[in-house]
Amino acid sequence: MFLRIMKKGILLLSLLFLCLSCSEYQKLLKSDDTAAKYTKAEAYYNKGLEEDSNRDLRRALGLMEQIESQFRGKPQGQRIAFLLADTYYRLEDYYLSSFQFERFLQLYPDSEKAEEAAFKMAASFYYRSPRYNLDQSETNKAIEELQVYLNRYPEGEFVESANDMATELRIKLEKKSYEIAKQYHLTQFYKAAIASFNNFIADYPGSPFREAAYYYRFDSAYKLAINSYEVLMEERLEEAKEYYKSYKKYYPEGEYIQQIEESLTDIDSRLQNF
Template sequence: MKKKGLLLLGLFLVLTSCGEYQKVLKSEEPGVKYTMAEKLYNQAKEENSKAKFRKALRLLEQIVPQYRGKPQGEKLAFLYADSYFELKDSYNAGYQFERFTQSYPNSDKVEEAAFKSAKSYYFLSPRYDLDQTETVKAIDELQKYIDAYPNGEYLEEANVLAADLRVKLEKKAYEIAKQYHHTTNYKSAIVAFNNFITEYPGSPFREAAFYYRFDSAYKLAINSYQYLMKERLETAKGFYNNYQKYYPEGSVYYNQLQTDFQDLDTRLQNF
């Protein structure tokens, strides 16, 4: 009986709370909405409650424009952007935090807003094989934060996120070059791998790029007309020497590389 009474009491409180929220939502008083929105936001933070963030956001959507330019406007603008961030609405969070940093450059929340704006764009970055416009935007925003706050609270995380996005761009460029190789478009593969090696000197895909550049040149040479073969074999030999310079014996492609080079060298000697 006691347990049933507690359940009924809880249900009553929930219904009362819902009724109060609906009343405030329909109210014409921005001050009442301000108070409840702030209360719900703080509760949502403490409880990690998505439902309360959504409720706070509905109220904030109504009153943020009314407080723009007023003393409370700064606080509301931050709560508004952060509610989107907590709800993982990365597009709106990034945009609203960006507006916040522009509107309130002297705020004590501006560093946090700058980082969360950049992080929101990070979450919008798609898979490496899709268009990477959002990835480039995210890197730019993270770099802005890093440059503006060289000793910032979020500097370490910003560097990690930016590095992760750069690897994604590198992987896309590498896979495009590799696709040329795998479809026997060796001329395009050589150009693409040359560009990759120049543009991404510290990439984790660099050794593979050196190998596939050589392999593309080697296969292009041995499948060429006789009058083109010698020059192309010499080009491939140059790429072999480049690979050997940076990745000596023991590298993952070493055995296959040596087999192909022996064949290449024999062909050159025959000329």
Template sequence: MFLNHMRILLTTLALATLFFSCSPYQKALKSEDVGLKFHMADSLYTVGKYKKALKLMEQVVPEYRGKPQAEKLMFLYSDTFYNLGDYYLAGYQFERFSNSYPLSEKAEEAAFKGAKSYYFLSPRYSLDQKDTKVALEKLQEFINKYSNSTFIADANQLVEELTHKLEKKEFEVAKQYNRIFDYKAAISAFDNFILDHPGSEFREEAYFMKFESAYQLAVRSIENLVEERLTTAKSYYESFKRNYPESKFQAEAETILEDIEQRIDNKQV
């Protein structure tokens, strides 16, 4: 009985091995026919079998360089990396495609997907934003070159998201200075943020935090610097009030202002 089971198992394994070794995909992989490999890769790409398609493409890409079929192959090759989520290679390959085939009917799509690949590489705001800046640069290049593109709305949306991420990064850095009691650095950082990002959703809070940081710096200063710094803080309040007369931070700002005025009055008595 045991031997019969073993024979059945071995026969099944042998048939499975024969089946897979003889599948069209396996034949294409082992074949010397680059045309067959290209055709199979194209078919697999079309049905979303990107990993299998990529293995074949990697075998034939060097063989098609300089040939008429290379344009289609290189777009498929780039897009396969994109669909597999390998955005470093997708961005690189799409950029190569755009440079090699600037007149291709796929040039616009390649430029957009190449730029979007860098968007996908952008990390969360708390990390280094080098890739975010590269993505913004690539997206802006696309927008400038293809201003009437069907992808333009998507590109603008991606730019908006990445810009917001950079703003949040800078704003949180400024707030961190405030949290660790480095009020001079906080004031400078908030000031730069206000100048650099006039349309930011964080601008109102930046004005308030600049004022609050100046107040904290003043009350923690040595005696002969307190009054001068309180006066400076009060000027920051006036700037905040002028720009945001109905701010959600108004009540807190008024409380701080009252303390500033009381301290200044006491100094002057």
């Protein structure tokens, strides 16, 4: 019984404290005391980081949005501009964080926070990158900004993370290109598939999808040949055989070797008839 009363008492005190805290915050928002807002905004920001509290970060953001422009050109201006951008970033509002970090770098290019701002601006674009099957403009922009960071800070604090992000995004672009070519293959547009796989192989020599691209290029050529008019079949079978040789050269014990060898047997059998 006593424990139940204690729990209720603690809950009521917590609710009372929360109400008082909200009331204090609302009064501060309506006040004209920029110095108090600055001090409290930084306190909310630090508490948000320490306690992983989005509520405190949002409160910090509300205050910083009100006062940031009033501190430009003042000693605290650089600090509040960085905190504003970083709060957007930590709240995962990556459209506004990229904008604010870019503006910070324009206003304070020599800041000790410039490297972190450059990385987080690029990372904001990284987090905005959509699934591989959607438009990849944001992905290209993210790769570009990550490369800017890597070029500017080749031994910087965030180099490993930037490289990992750039690699992941490049693989996403490769996957999109590969899946487009594969879709041509699956829908039996074999000429388009062959052309797309040729482009893919030329554009992405180190891709994890490279072996599959070699195989499906061969398979597209093989199926194009066996479904051709007889007058075109011999030439197309020979072309498919050349694609077989390319796959065999690079992947003699590859994942698709059994399928490709079976298809080659059929190609040789058909060529004997010519």
